[in-house]
Structures are given as C-alpha cells and as structure tokens.
Amino acid sequence: MNTTKKHLHKSILTCLAVVIFPFGAQATSDTSKNMHQLYEDNCASCHGSDHGGFIAPGLNSDTLKGRSPTALRTLIMTGSFDTLMPPFYGRLSDDDIRGLVKHLQTTPKQANPAWTIDDIKASIKVYVKDESTLPAKPTYQINSMDDVIGVAARGKYGRGSGSKAVFINSVTHKQIGEVSTGTAAHIIDYNPANPRWAYVKTDTAEIFKVDLYSMQAVRSVKTGFNGPGLGVSRDGKYIMAGSYVPHNAVILDADTLEPIKTFELEGIDPDGKMVSSDSGMIIGTPFDDIFAIALENAGQVWVVDLKEGFPVTKIENVGRHLHDAFLTHGGKKLMVAAYDDNIVTAIDLKDRKIIKKLDAGCVPHVGGGSAVEVDGRILGFGTNFGDCDKTVVSVWDLDKMEVVKQVPVAGGTESPAAHANAPYVAVDIISKDRRARTVQLIDKKSLEVVKTLDVGGHAYFPEYSADGKFLYVSAGYSGDEVVVYDSTSLEKVASVSMESPAGIFSHGRVRYMTRGLSPDEMKGAK
Amino acid sequence: MRLSVLTGSLILGLVSAQSVNAASIYAGQAKAAAVCSQCHGIITPSAEAPFPPLAGRDMDYLKTALKQYRDKTRKSDIMNAIAGSLSDDDIGNVAAYYAKLKP
Known part of the structure; x- marks a missing residue:
C-alpha cells in the first residue's frame, strides 16, 4: 500500500x-x-x-x-x-x-495509482437509507423477474445523462425503468438469491446496487478507476470486483457494498515473468461458494473460497492475455479465453486444474459465452475479436472437450447468444465497415450461418429473452436503439431508444447460468 | 427509327430516373450512417452533444445548407470540411433520407 x-x-x-x-x-x-x-x-x-x-x-x-x-x-x-x-x-x-x-x-503511462480498501470504504454513497421502506414487490406489471432485461447504455460521450442502465420487460418490450450511472454502464449482474437486486458496474469501476422493484439505485461504491470485472456469489452475499486501474480486486458485502478484502493482482506469467496484472472476468458459480477471477497479464485463474480469510488457489499457465469466460456442467467447468494464444482453456473448478486447451479461432473474445444442448450433447460457442484471414466461430463439444467445428462467419465477432428454445445462435459481426451493422444466425443443428440481419448502427451483444422467444440486439454507436426480433421468424418486432446501447443482460441468466443452457440441464449436471 | 431511338432514350431516362429515386434513400442512409450520424445521430444527437438534430427537417433546407457549407458561403470549420467531401448526389440522398425520418 x-x-x-x-x-x-x-x-x-x-x-x-x-x-x-x-x-x-x-x-x-x-x-x-x-x-x-x-x-x-x-x-x-x-x-x-x-x-x-x-x-x-x-x-x-x-x-x-x-x-x-x-x-x-x-x-x-x-x-x-x-x-x-x-x-x-x-x-x-x-x-x-x-x-x-x-x-x-x-505524458508517460502512469504507475499504478493507489486505491486502497479505505478509499473504497470512503467512496460508499447511500441513496436509500432505510431499505425496509422499499416496496415489497415490483411497482410495475411483470409476470416474472426473469423477464427483466437490462441494457448497459454508454451514452455517446461515455458519461452524462445518456449513461445509464435501462431495464426492459422482455415480454412487452417496454422500458420499465432506468438508473443513471454518471459514466458508461458496462456490466449488469443479478443477485441469484434475491431477484430484487441488480448490480451495475461502470467503466470507471463504480458499482451501483439497484433495487429492481422500485427501479432506483440504493447504494454505490467506487472499487477502482477502470475495469469491468464483476461477479456475484451463488448465495447472493458477496460481490467481487476487479480493476484494470489499479491492478486489484475486492470482495464486497453484496448488501452494504462494504469492502471486506482486497487482492493485489500479480503473478508469474506463462513466459516465467513476474507481472502485475489487469483483472479479467470474475464469476460466481452455482457449483460452489467460490469466485473465479482471470488475471489477464499473469495468465492465471485464481479460485477464491468464500470462507474465513478468503484463501486463494492459483491456477497458473492458463494462457497468454486472458479476458473473459463462461461456465458449463453445473458451473463446475470454466472455459477461459486467451487472446494471445488463440485458445480457450477448460478448467475444472472442483479439482482446480486445467482440463484441456482448445483451439478458438483468432483472438477469442467469448463475451458471456454460450452453451446449448443439441442432439444430446452440450455445444459451446465462442466468438473471436480478431479480423484475421479466416473469421470463424468455434463450436466445442463441452462433454468431450474437443473442437466440433469452426463455423465461417462474415467478420470478427464479440459475443454469442443462444437459448434452449431458440433455433439459432446469434453472433455479432464487429469488423469496422458495413458488416458491423449486422448479426449472423448460426443454425444449431447444421452449424452453418443461415441468415444475416441488418440491425443498423454498430450492432452487438445479442441476448435472448428468458423465454427464448425474442432476440435483443444493441444497435450501438450511432444506432441509438435496442432492436428486438422474433427468434424464429427473425422479423423485427420492437425498438427501444437509448444512447449508445452496449451489453444486454437477461435476468434469466441467473437461472440458466450460461446463455443457452436450460435450468433443468443445469440441475441435472450438478 | 428516330422515334424508336427517342422512345428508347425516354425509357432509359425513366428507368434511370426511377432507379436514382429508389437508390437515393438507401444511399442517403449509408452516407448518413458513415458521415453525419457520428455527430447528429440518426433520430437525435446525444443529449450531451452541441449538434442540431436532422431527422424530419425540410429536404430543401438541408440541401441548401449543405451546399452553402460546401461552397463556404456559410462558415463552420468542421461543416465546411465535411460538406466539402460530398457530391451533389450525396447531398440530395442524405437530405432525402433525413427529411423522411420521423424525429
């Protein structure tokens, strides 16, 4: 310190x-x-x-x-x-x-600035002092909280009145609330134990605890200067947040947002060098009382036990430049993407060791990842940031942990969406030309692109509604709307306006863990 | 002979006029997405931005304004530079596209 x-x-x-x-x-x-x-x-x-x-x-x-x-x-x-x-x-x-x-x-790149546990503690803001005054149920008409879809609206300038989390009822496609975040909202996560709480993290590393019943922020905390990493534990008691600036992570009380323990992110990278590291993805899993966190530059995944002292198990040599990941097999297996090795590494969270490294195209960015059962096997879908000669979406058999197919797509991709009830896996083409307006649909059975949707703007971050009937896509940058399609006919059915929409997060994810898995499969796999 | 040539060119003229009309909104949309929307947005500019909205504005006004910016009879560092890169067709297409949008 x-x-x-x-x-x-x-x-x-x-x-x-x-x-x-x-x-x-x-x-x-x-x-x-x-x-x-x-x-x-x-x-x-x-x-x-x-x-x-x-x-x-x-x-x-x-x-x-x-x-x-x-x-x-x-x-x-x-x-x-x-x-x-x-x-x-x-x-x-x-x-x-x-x-x-x-x-x-x-100005040279600055050294890692200090943002200590005391700074985090002092940054807590309380907007609703007495949470017992909050309504006992949603103040709007909704059948199930799973039908809530949250959109991280960045705002054109990454800050200001356009920066907010926007919540939509994915049955009616009408906005049901919004919470201003000051700077660009990046990640929205939901509390698995209590459907009323959502956590919104901004690019400037603030976390807002949001009451979805009354659609307002009740508290916020600043966990660092930049960094999207955010996870919620399966019991809903803890949040873990990780930063790019500074290189640390923190476990917070999910209720009060009080910091409990910080972690300096550093370790020996796959090339044997001791490095200080950005925080990549952080994930809570229905499998155990743990958090997994990817150390981007150190190429390590740390498993933190949620018990006295929060002990850490370090898994080394996962890959070069880790970023995001997704869970499978009841949350027991974690698939972590490594940008610089063009692989996705499968990790067993029970034994806390690497199962296998799988080919993953060119600069794999799996987004939230997708896994879906097709003809009795669980297939994982992984997107690729890179704009290489050959642009593909990787499909893996997650039972056997092997590559099934590399599906050729029109360009680089950032995030896949799948749903047990929807026939297609949607991927967003992000190559910097007219292709960026489009989303491509891969048929789950034939594993081939069967349709291209011209969404407009810079179309990215597809997400299915909890029932799988609708596909939501952000027409970001200058598109300034979220466009909704019927998942089967692919007809456009609605549009919701907002400034520079980006990530879309269905509340249903709490039940199906990874997009595409059905809640039943999740239980079965446990 | 002469009649058929005339008819032919008349038909050709009609066909091309029609395709220009049909293409203009689409071409305007592409140009607007690539050039104008960066600042002005499609339907509205950012709430934080100092740029005027264009959706639903009068087509002739938009055309005149763009041409004035282009020949620098209307001064603006940034608009003089941007309009300077537009052809007459571009201006017509973009104006037609924005005029047709509901604000």
Missing part, C-alpha cells in the same frame, strides 16, 4: 517534470493540472486513468510518439468513425484540444 502511494507521488513528479520542461516558461503546473483534469473528465473512462488504455487505446508519450499533432487534433474534434470515440467539437475548446494533444504526447 505504502509503496503504491510512493509510486504515485513519484509518477506525479515525473509527469509534472515532463510537462513543465518542454514548454518552458509558458507552461505552469496549473495548465498541466488543468489538462490532467480534462483528461480525467473526458477521456480516462475509456482510455484508462493511467493513460495505459482500457476499452480504447492507451494515450501516452509512447503510444503517440511520432503522431502528427494536427491529425490527433482532428481526430479529437470529429471522433473516430466506426468506433465509440465521439466528436469533441463544440464540447472542448480548440485551445483545450490543442493543450490535450500536447499533454498526451508528453
């Missing part, structure tokens, strides 16, 4: 020195402070509070070396087409944009 703080001080000094000296007498520490604040207020939620990159590229003296300041200024003014980068023309003055470019080109 002390060393981290020392690092921070040192890095601020270096930063000041670098910024002050090149500009000589003209620049004061005030302008550098101002530029730093401008960066934090406008850029850091996507580009990383440490200038090291997050969901958008790192912006520092190293990554921007040799780039034309004029070109960078234009890019900030107009935004970058086919990406989430919005136009700052009219929002920032030309002087500020010029100042920012200079600041970014002279």
Whole structure:
C-alpha cells in the first residue's frame, strides 16, 4: 500500500517534470493540472486513468510518439468513425484540444495509482437509507423477474445523462425503468438469491446496487478507476470486483457494498515473468461458494473460497492475455479465453486444474459465452475479436472437450447468444465497415450461418429473452436503439431508444447460468 | 427509327430516373450512417452533444445548407470540411433520407 502511494507521488513528479520542461516558461503546473483534469473528465473512462488504455487505446508519450499533432487534433474534434470515440467539437475548446494533444504526447503511462480498501470504504454513497421502506414487490406489471432485461447504455460521450442502465420487460418490450450511472454502464449482474437486486458496474469501476422493484439505485461504491470485472456469489452475499486501474480486486458485502478484502493482482506469467496484472472476468458459480477471477497479464485463474480469510488457489499457465469466460456442467467447468494464444482453456473448478486447451479461432473474445444442448450433447460457442484471414466461430463439444467445428462467419465477432428454445445462435459481426451493422444466425443443428440481419448502427451483444422467444440486439454507436426480433421468424418486432446501447443482460441468466443452457440441464449436471 | 431511338432514350431516362429515386434513400442512409450520424445521430444527437438534430427537417433546407457549407458561403470549420467531401448526389440522398425520418 505504502509503496503504491510512493509510486504515485513519484509518477506525479515525473509527469509534472515532463510537462513543465518542454514548454518552458509558458507552461505552469496549473495548465498541466488543468489538462490532467480534462483528461480525467473526458477521456480516462475509456482510455484508462493511467493513460495505459482500457476499452480504447492507451494515450501516452509512447503510444503517440511520432503522431502528427494536427491529425490527433482532428481526430479529437470529429471522433473516430466506426468506433465509440465521439466528436469533441463544440464540447472542448480548440485551445483545450490543442493543450490535450500536447499533454498526451508528453505524458508517460502512469504507475499504478493507489486505491486502497479505505478509499473504497470512503467512496460508499447511500441513496436509500432505510431499505425496509422499499416496496415489497415490483411497482410495475411483470409476470416474472426473469423477464427483466437490462441494457448497459454508454451514452455517446461515455458519461452524462445518456449513461445509464435501462431495464426492459422482455415480454412487452417496454422500458420499465432506468438508473443513471454518471459514466458508461458496462456490466449488469443479478443477485441469484434475491431477484430484487441488480448490480451495475461502470467503466470507471463504480458499482451501483439497484433495487429492481422500485427501479432506483440504493447504494454505490467506487472499487477502482477502470475495469469491468464483476461477479456475484451463488448465495447472493458477496460481490467481487476487479480493476484494470489499479491492478486489484475486492470482495464486497453484496448488501452494504462494504469492502471486506482486497487482492493485489500479480503473478508469474506463462513466459516465467513476474507481472502485475489487469483483472479479467470474475464469476460466481452455482457449483460452489467460490469466485473465479482471470488475471489477464499473469495468465492465471485464481479460485477464491468464500470462507474465513478468503484463501486463494492459483491456477497458473492458463494462457497468454486472458479476458473473459463462461461456465458449463453445473458451473463446475470454466472455459477461459486467451487472446494471445488463440485458445480457450477448460478448467475444472472442483479439482482446480486445467482440463484441456482448445483451439478458438483468432483472438477469442467469448463475451458471456454460450452453451446449448443439441442432439444430446452440450455445444459451446465462442466468438473471436480478431479480423484475421479466416473469421470463424468455434463450436466445442463441452462433454468431450474437443473442437466440433469452426463455423465461417462474415467478420470478427464479440459475443454469442443462444437459448434452449431458440433455433439459432446469434453472433455479432464487429469488423469496422458495413458488416458491423449486422448479426449472423448460426443454425444449431447444421452449424452453418443461415441468415444475416441488418440491425443498423454498430450492432452487438445479442441476448435472448428468458423465454427464448425474442432476440435483443444493441444497435450501438450511432444506432441509438435496442432492436428486438422474433427468434424464429427473425422479423423485427420492437425498438427501444437509448444512447449508445452496449451489453444486454437477461435476468434469466441467473437461472440458466450460461446463455443457452436450460435450468433443468443445469440441475441435472450438478 | 428516330422515334424508336427517342422512345428508347425516354425509357432509359425513366428507368434511370426511377432507379436514382429508389437508390437515393438507401444511399442517403449509408452516407448518413458513415458521415453525419457520428455527430447528429440518426433520430437525435446525444443529449450531451452541441449538434442540431436532422431527422424530419425540410429536404430543401438541408440541401441548401449543405451546399452553402460546401461552397463556404456559410462558415463552420468542421461543416465546411465535411460538406466539402460530398457530391451533389450525396447531398440530395442524405437530405432525402433525413427529411423522411420521423424525429
């Protein structure tokens, strides 16, 4: 803790020195402070509070070396087409944009800033003091809470009034509530033990505890500066959150959001180097009282037991640059994607060891993953970020742990959706051209693409309603709507407007664990 | 002979005029998605953005404004640059597309 703080001080000094000296007498520490604040207020939620990159590229003296300041200024003014980068023309003055470019080109990537358990504790905000005053049941008409679908609306600028979690009744396709999150909502998770609670995590690592019955945030906590990792334990008592900045994870009380224990994320990577690591996916499982967390750079998966002292079992050499994962076999097996090895590693959470490494196309990004029973076997579907010569969706037999097929699709993909009652597995094409408007449908039986939907915007993150009758897709970026299709006829049936919608999370996931599995199979596999 | 040539060109003219009309909304949609929507959105711009909405605006107004931006009789650093990249057809298509949308 002390060393981290020392690092921070040192890095601020270096930063000041670098910024002050090149500009000589003209620049004061005030302008550098101002530029730093401008960066934090406008850029850091996507580009990383440490200038090291997050969901958008790192912006520092190293990554921007040799780039034309004029070109960078234009890019900030107009935004970058086919990406989430919005136009700052009219929002920032030309002087500020010029100042920012200079600041970014002279600022090195910052050391890991301190955000200790005390900082986390002090950041808790309480919006509803007495939760016993909350309504006992939903204040809107809904048959089952499983029918709730939550959408992470980013807002065009990743912050402001457009940034919120929007909740929709997936039977009527009408919005039933929304919760403002200040900065871009990224992940929505639901409490498996009590259907009224949802947890929304933002790109700036705040977690909002949301009461779905009254559609309002009751508490929030800031767990770091950037990072999407979020999981809820099977008993609904704990949340675990992980950050990119700083490199830590924390277990919170799911009720009060009080931090209980923090973990420094570091370890020996598959190449034998000791590294400090970003947090990848965090997942609670119906199989046991544990959390599993992927250490992206260290290539390790840690299994944390939810008992006295929260002991950690470290599984090493899982793969290079881990990111996301999904559960199968009653939550006993975890499939973890490794970007740089183009594999998905199957882990047995009972024995806490690697079962097998499976081929997974090109830069596998499995999103929430999908697993679905077809003709008596459980098939897993994995999408790929990469835009390689051959773009495929991998299909694995999760019983035998082997590759069944690599299905050719139109481009890079980010997230698959499947449902026991729906005939197709939907994948979002994200290649940066007109293909990004589309979602492709793979027939579960023939394992071939049978249809392409032109959704509009940058179409991504497909999700089925809990009953499997409807397919929801975000027409993100400039599409600004969530589009709903009939899962069988693939006719468009509804549209819900919001700014830059991204991830879609069905409350039904609590019951079927991984999208595509039926609750019965889940019980059967236990 | 002359009549048939005339008729032929008339028919050709009608066909191409029709296909231009039919194509314009679609071409306008593609152009709007690629160029205009980044700032103006399709239906509405961001609530946080300083840009005016275009959906449902008068087609002739949109055309005139874009042409003024293009020939710089109306000044705006950013719009002069963006409209400068549009052809007459692009302007007609984009204006037709946005004019047809319900705000």
